[in-house]
Amino acid sequence: MSTTIPETQRFARVTQLAPVGRPLPLTGELPGEQAAKGERLGVRVSADDGAKRLQIQLTVKLAEGGEGSVFQTDVAGYVAKIYKRDKLTGDRLEKLRAMIARPIRYKGICFPEAMIYNSENEFVGYLMPEAKGVELSRSVFVPQLLLTKFPSWTREHTIQLCLTILDKIRFLNDRGVILGDINASNILVVSPTEVFFVDCDSYQIEGYPCPVGTAHFTPPEVSGKDFKTFLRTQAMENFAIATLLFMIMLPGKAPYSAVGGSSPAENIKTGAFAYEGGDDALPPGRWGFIWSHTTYKVRRAFYETFKRGEAHFAPAKRFSAAQWSDLFAGYLRSAKIMLRNDPMAMDIFPTRRKMKKCKIDGCDHRFIPTQQNLYIFCDQHVKRPSGPPVVHSAGHTSAVPVGHRTAQQTIRCKNPTCRRSFTLSVGRPGEYCQDCWKKVGCRKCSYVAAKWMHDERNGLCRRCYEEQKRLAPAHQASTRSTVAAPAPNSTSREAVVGFFVAATIATILIFIAIVIGG
DSSP, rough: OOOOOGGOOOOOOSSSSOOOBBBOSSSSSSSSTTTOOOOOEEEEEEEOOSSEEEEEEEEEEEOOOOOOEEEEEEEEEEEEEOOOOGGGGGGHHHHHHHHHSSSSOOTBEEEEEOOEOOOOSSEEEEEEEOOOSGGGGGGGTTHHHHHEEEEEEHHHHHHHHHHHHHHHHHHHEEEEEEEEOOOOTTTEEEEEEEEEEEOOSSBBBBBOOOOOOGGHHHGEEEOOOOOOGOOOOOHHHHHHHHHHHHHHHHHTTTTTTTTTOOOOHHHHHOOOOOSSSSSSOOOOOHHHHHHHOOOOOHOOOHHHHHTSSSSSTTTGGSOOOHHHHHHHHHHHHHHHHHHHOTTTOOOOOOOOOOOOOSSSSTTOOOEBTTTTTTSSSSSGGGEEOOOOOOOOOTTOOOOOESOOOOOOEEEEEEEEETTOOEEEBBBSSSOOTTTTSSSEEEETTOOOEHHHHHHHTTTTTTTHHHHHHHHHHHHHHHHHGSSSOTTTTHHHHHHHHHHHHHHHHHHHHHHHHHHHHH
């Protein structure tokens, strides 16, 4: 993509809102106002792009929404949006004029190209390229519909879809256009390489804000605000971009879905992100498996963006569309290698954890981790105990790495808060009992992990524990003056105690001497 953008295509970045416009009363007709969806009609209107004016026809009513209706026209590849009467305002007119004055032509971006006027030469709508495809919200964001509408897709297809969408967002952002209302209803999908952006008249340009938004895509710094009352920044846009990508890769799952009973909006404010950046701390079930198979760099980027206190959580540090493009391009390039390492690596909905390489030096075998064997050895380097295998309540069988103790030995649980005796079921020295493998939530953020992991950190997950440690020095400094020092009279108290002890001993010795003498 060229870095030199013509001035005629670049909108100025401003900080002051444009004046709110007044309603525009119509003296003439509102074209197609009484038509039903699917009805054929032949209403003539004028289309003006600032250079020329043409007479065109509205031929079929395609859809109706909250702001107006969309009509097929007799101009091939173009449709018209006609606003409802109460949506015709002076600021909307001026905004569309500004958009059309700096034409943006890019495949798949249905940007306004001409004003539409009625027979009385009154503004009633605009002309735009025709879109096709199915909404993200009715396909990719619904797992069952994704499998139905795109049954042959793999993870490579969803990665490519992210790259295609990022290409269009980057094109617009580079030209001073803020999409603002980035959500699943405004992006239509034909294939991983063909998508369409609609409702482009709501995009923010110059002093004209995007007046609408969606909770999942709204960053914490403007949560709860009226979208009409402020101009979004590129940092706010970057938050929405990251959310969109997350919800494509984990189909329909928002990054701040309910954690510990809190609402998504509250989780956004507090930065309560339930996914760790590493391989082994996974949410339970389908979403954890998908997260496990996502490449580390992409996982880490999501984690640092959505988790409060991490490197890219601050608005100014969020990844741009260009940076995300680089990450996902690398992800796509690594697909073949990942498939060689794990045949399930490119499944959209994997049914297990990602395979790992055996920890034995010189061994290239890979194994499927289980809850009891997250880090250790492949089957070739696991010593099976003699006799029938021990089947545990969780359904796994005992397996002991070569050189370690056998499953018949009884040991104490390594968890210092437990220390119960149990029969060794996993071949790591100092293993944990079955109760300590049960899933529990962090007492601070509710992140779910094995009980022993939280117990060893006073009920906290690793991230909350590290955060507490970072905050500890400041707390200690503030309370240092209140820490008890040795009491000034401690020496005198010790002397008194010593006196009484000596007196007691002397009394006993005198008594013994009297008895012997007597």
